[in-house]
Amino acid sequence: MTTPPTTTSTDPTDPAHPTDPTASAGPSPDPGRTGATRPREETDTSTIDGILARAAELDARDPLAALRDRFVPGDAEFVAYLDGNSLGRPLLATRERLARFVDDVWAPRLIRGWDEGWMDSPTTLGDTLGRLTLGAAPGQTVVADSTTVMLYKLARAAVTARPGRTEIVIDSENFPTDRYVLEGIAAETGTRLVWIDPDPLAGVTAEQVAAVTGPDTALVVLSHVAFKSGYLADAPAITAIAHRHGALVLWDLCHSAGVVPVELDAWDVDLAVGCTYKYLNGGPGSPAFGYVAQRLQSELRQPIQGWMGHAEPFTMGPGYTPGEGMRRFISGTPPVVGMLAMRDMLELIEEAGLDAVRTKSLALTAYVLELAETLLTRHGVEVTGPREPERRGGHVMLSHPAFRELVPRLWERGVIPDFRPPQGMRVGLSPLSTSFTEVARALLVVAEMLGARR
C-alpha cells in the first residue's frame, strides 16, 4: 500500500497551498486501496490530498453512496451542498413525476382527480410518511398547511383541551415560529408562557422540563432537534414527564423527520408537526405534516374550521361539524402539487432504511467534528453543539465571528452551508445526497478563507 501523494505545503489550511480543494473531485477511490479494511492511520490527513483521500475512503465504504446518483446534479459551480436540512435537493425521479403529473394526471383527469385520490392525499400520504419516518400507525398523520399553521392548529387545540390550566412550556432557543405562534396562543387563551433557557450550545434537558412542569401546565412545545445547535432532545423522557403532570406535548420534528428515527407511538407522544422540504425533499414550500395520537383525536377541536375538515364537505350545510379522525385537522383544499416530490424521497428512505440513514448521518456529523478539529479550530472556530452521538441531530453548528461575511462568499465558491445569527455556520448533512468528499472540500475552502483573513 502506498500513502496518498502529498503536496509541498504541509498545512492544508495554508492559503498558499498549491492544491485547490474545489478544483477536482480529489483522488479517485481505488477500491483495492481504499476498501473497508484499510486502516485509517495510513492516510496522512495533514495535507489536502491526505484529507481528500480519507474522504474518498469514507465514500468508498459508504453503503448508501450510490444513492447520491439519484439526485439531480448541481450546477457548474457546485462544490458542496450543506443545507439539505433547510431545503433538500431534488431527485431525478421527481423531475419525471412532476412532468408526468401534468401530462398523465392533471391534463387528462382535470376535476375528476379529486375523486381519484387527491381528496384523500393528506391522509394517505400522511400514513406513508408516518410509517416510514415517524413510527406512527395509520390514521394519525396528515399532510397539509405550512408548519407554522399546523403548529398553530394543533397547539391551540391542545390548550383548549386542557381548560383551567394556565401555562405553556417552551424554550427560548426554539425556532422563531414556534415562539411567536405560542406567544399568540397565550394571548388568545389567557395562558402564560413559561420559558426554559437551555444551554445554547446544547438544548432542553428532561431535568429542565421537570423543573417547570406541574399541575398548571397545559402544553409543552419543544423541538426534537434544535435548529441551531443540532441538539437531539430526549423526547420519550420529556413526554413522560409532561404526562405525569397531565400536560400534553407537541414536538416540532422539522429537523428530525427523515434523518433521525422517531417513534411517536412508542414514545406516547400527543402531537407533532414538521416540515417536508428539509430531509424529506418535498421542494420549496411543500406542505407540513401534523400528527395527533389516535386517543386524542375526537377530544381535540382545531381552530381553523374550514370546509375540508367538515364531516361532509360537499353537503355545504349551514354549520361546522368536525370530520372523523385526522380529517378534522384539515382546513382547506389539499396542496396536491406540493405533495408530489416528497413521495420520491419517502421511497428512497424506504429503500435505504431509516436506520441506515441515521448511521450515515452520524458518520457525517462525526466527520465534520473531526475536520473542524483538524482544519478549523486553529482559526478560532468553535463547535457550538453536542459532540455525543446520542445527542446529535443531522447538522453541526460551527461558530466564528467572520461567518456572517464568509458564508455569502462561500456560496459564490459553490459551497453552500447557511448562516444563523449571531455567528453560526450551520453544516447540514442530508445523508442520502451528501458525500464525505463534499464535506471535506467544503471545510477545506472554509479553512482556506479563514487562513487568508489573517
Ligand SMILES: Cc1ncc(COP(=O)(O)O)c(C=O)c1O
Ligand atoms: C424547527 C422549525 N420549525 C418551524 C419552521 C417553520 O416552517 P414553515 O416556514 O414551513 O411554516 C421551521 C422552518 O424552517 C423550522 O426549522
